[in-house]
Amino acid sequence: MEKLQFQYQTKKPIRKPAHIGVVGSGDLEIIVEPVEGQTTSVSILTGSDGFGQVWENVLTRFFNRYPITANITVHDFGATPGVVMLRFTQVLEVLDYAE
Numbered sequence: 001m002e003k004l005q006f007q008y009q010t011k012k013p014i015r016k017p018a019h020i021g022v023v024g025s026g027d028l029e030i031i032v033e034p035v036e037g038q039t040t041s042v043s044i045l046t047g048s049d050g051f052g053q054v055w056e057n058v059l060t061r062f063f064n065r066y067p068i069t070a071n072i073t074v075h076d077f078g079a080t081p082g083v084v085m086l087r088f089t090q091v092l093e094v095l096d097y098a099e
Contacts, residue, residue, distance in 0.1 A: 004043075004044040005043055007041050010070075013068075013070075014068050016034065018095055023075045025077055030091055032070045032071070033070060037069065040068065043074070044076060045074070058084050062085065
């Protein structure tokens with residue numbers, strides 16, 4: 001198991017919490033909670049060691065486009081980058097995010 005931490009400067013606070021996905025083979029769970037300020041913290045617990053740079057690339061692309069401000073916890077069970085982006089996009093849907 002590997003624990004990864006990332007922070008992003010953001011500018012769009014969320015108003016409600018969200019929970020997407022399940023921890024299971026090839027999938028992941030995302031828990032999103034509102035916070036004050038303009039920094040998003042992402043904590044990832046993953047069973048796939050050595051993919052920190054891949055995570056950083058996917059998350060940076062996401063937060064450059066959707067600068068939501070939140071505390072985010074991810075429990076990963078081997079999700080591919082495509083599944084990660086799908087789940088983060090589903091978070092936006094639950095939050096009723098508008099660009």
